[in-house]
Amino acid sequence: MRKLLLSLAVLILPVLSVSVSADNYSIGTGGQSGIYYPFGGALAKVWSDQIDGVNVKAEVTAASVENTIKVVRGDMIAGLAMGNVVLDAYKGEGKFPAKMPVNVLFALYPNLVHAVTTAKSDIKSLADLNGQRVSLGAPGSGTAVTSAALLESLGVDVNAVYLNFSETTNALANGQIDAGFIVGGQGVGAVTQLALTHDIRILDVSAQQQATFKSKYPAYSSYTIPEGIYNKVGSVDTLSVWNVIVVKADLSEDMAYELTRTAFENIDQVRKVVKAADATTLANADSLNGVPLHPGALKYLKTVQ
Template identity: 30%
Template sequence: MALSRRSFLVGALAVAGCSYSSPTGRVRIAAGEPGGFYVEFARLLAGEMRAVEPEWRVEVVATLGSVMNLSRVAAGEAELGLTLADALAAARSGTEPFTAPIDLTALGRVYENYMQLVVRADSPIRTLADLTGQHVSLGASGSGAALFGGRLIDTADVRVIIDHHPLADAVAALRDTRVQALLWSGGLPTPALSELDNAIGIRLLDLTSYIPALRDRYGPVYDQVTIPGGTYQAPTPVTTVGVPNLLIPSPSLSSPTIAATVRVLVERATNLVPQQALGTQYLDVRSLIDTAPAPLHPAAAAMYRELRG
């Protein structure tokens, strides 16, 4: 006989040693900036959560990105949050920009962010070193791009004039040549960058050579990834740095809500890919449990085991 949703969750939570109660109440998802894929993914997730759990009041909260999301989740100001793996590692170890360790778990690895260092197509700048002495936007303060950008500049030992702009402002500043480059951490293609590309033409810089040093200094949170040719107008692929995105729960979030959220991630994965996204970067059920540098929440681990049979 088929299990009901309630019976299914009871069985999963029994494995985790948790008592069952209906996953009801308010669920705030700390997402990211308008125009970025954090917000788009969070909206899709919220919609699927409401579809399977009508009792949930799911809200998507716009933020400036990973560092802000981690702080809000840790403070109980959001029940779920999206974060880059390097920011999560910094939070758990209490290293800059955090002042003390934060004990956080994860529900799943949901997709890959691509670090996109963008210049105008008509710019003479071809490498990161060419930006010496130039104005560069390294993402909004409180974003994962800002954290990574600082690390990249330090690792490369390049002296630039650092600005911190949200995406829309950074795009306008590059268009108007108030900055000579912008760093964006996001999915492919990012609509705001596609629009800029159509308006003035853009070029992405190859960051391959800095990956070994970044991994040596900060650990294996940085991957080598390729932005396919044609993602924007340029036909040539570009190699850059990829960082996994993780969905994290508030320490106070109930185990039934965590288990039910994991079930949404697994069973509705195909509905959680933004329409404009390149599919290869998004939710892969096989990699959901790879949540390093944070452990899976026990209720999430129990649900994954149950779903795998």
């Protein structure tokens, strides 16, 4: 029996030594019907496969605000977040009562404001949302921050509910709400799926509305969604803001360098999973103005540019 136990110990010890040698981390994503979740999952796999001693898992969250808070608390090594939320955190504005020690690892892709209603609705413009039942996004999400700020800038008052992407589209399909905001990448799955089963309308943000909003929120840019991206939907004038990887400012320079290097050297693997990663390029890495890149990320970018 003693020999058997010794033999088992010899077999088990190498397994234990491997498991304890890997450092486990999380990357904050979003709901499973958006782009953040598959994007974060693809990055987690690349980092886990390519960086020795690192194991990263993608965590479902309420997205930008939650991810930023958890990164600052040290609960996550990184998180996907909308640039305006990270800028608010860095400056101590909006949802953040004090300046947060955040940096950007690199920019990912632009998020677009989708103000969605059904084609049979009488809602034809953002002004028509006044007094309507409108989903502003999940609590703690960048969508909720953006939609509330946009409506406030226009003086539009709605009966707000707070639903994630899939809840928003389900509520629209079932007539439980009149409209909903989804701030996601071009071709975001929740809007794509809804447009395949229901005739929808995506409301324009007019040039004047964009100018009014951007004067207060300079992290945003103008954007036109081309015709045909969504079934039976023409071109839509709207707003965009870059998504980024947010990290805590005191993340080690070596780790930030490795995360950035590994992501870009294996970005083709990510693009096989997420079409939006086509915009994740070295040229776009520092697209968010106002929040500094982490020194480790900057060190890598300087070696390849």
